[in-house]
Amino acid sequence: MDGRVVPVILDVDTGIDDALALALAVASPHVELVAVTTLAGNVDVERTTANTLAVLDWLGATDVPIHRGASRPLVRSHQDAAFVHGTDGLGNAGLPSRARALGADRGPAAMVRLANQRPGELTLVCVGPLTNLAIALNVEPRLPELVAGLVVMGGAFSVPGNVTPAAEFNIYVDPEAAAQVFAAPFKRLTAVGLDVTQRVVLSRAIWQATAHAEQGAAALVSRICRRSFVERDLDGVQLHDPLALAVASDPTLVGCRESHVSVAATGEERGRTREVGSGSATVAATVDAERFMRLFTAALALPDA
Ligand code: BDR
Ligand code: CA
Secondary structure (H helix, E strand, C coil): CCCCCEEEEEEECCCHHHHHHHHHHHHCCCEEEEEEEECCCCCCHHHHHHHHHHHHHHCCCCCCCEEECCCCCCCCCCCCCHHHHCCCCCCCCCCCCCCCCCCCCCHHHHHHHHHHHCCCCCEEEECCCCHHHHHHHHHCCCHHHHCCEEEEECCCCCCCCCCCCCCCHHHHHCHHHHHHHHHCCCCCEEEECHHHHCCCEEEHHHHHHCCCCCCHHHHHHHHHCHHHHCCCCCCEEECHHHHHHHHHHCHHHEEEEEECEEECCCHHHCCCEEECCCCCEEEEEEECHHHHHHHHHHHCCCCCC
């Protein structure tokens, strides 16, 4: 990896793995976290925004602007994933809440403004439903030319979904938004779906090693993953969103196919992502999971498992 620093707008529905993506973005020497936009997804937008504030302040990143975004999908009612992330969205960890001011403009407006201020420079990394980005695209159809690229955590291409057999959560929640995003002419659109994100897992051993951490990213991991390991008795926490963030600064972590991606919107197929022939989207098919885990644990300074 060269010394490149990628300026990123991170669009989140914080969320346990979103919190870990925020931690990676703050810690990574290869990422400039320009702004964070929030929206309804794992829990409602009030909570995803409060969680984002709490996580960034916990990590000392008090100067990163946070812009609250969409409170529901484009044309549907919102469906959350509180059963996975806890009623507070952060594994019921009880992080101290913070009250610093949010950015004056809303999520989609901030995306458009920042892309115009730094044309051709920014990479959008969207790790929640694609509602904010779809709204931004409708307001500023030139957005695809104004950004350097887009990384989406979303889709299940050659594997079953995690909400229904057909669909991954982020795409399922707002399939109309996802269809608009995948149809837009981004120069570099990389889809980081369950095919690869389910293969990068924070193990029980890594979590146990954080037990005595009192501050920083290790203590964050200890707190927000407790419910997953203790109450839900999972073997591991899948690092969907951190992998998407990492791919923005190091695309060689994944092996890809160039495809056209279609998104089904209705019925049992709602949220299914399909590769339909060749096209300009880059769909991640393989991942160097060991290298990613080394990078993740080193950046967050997690104790040895
Ligand atoms: C995605 O859904 C959310 O629950 C996670 O935060 C991740 O973005 C995985 O399907
Ligand atoms: Ca997410």
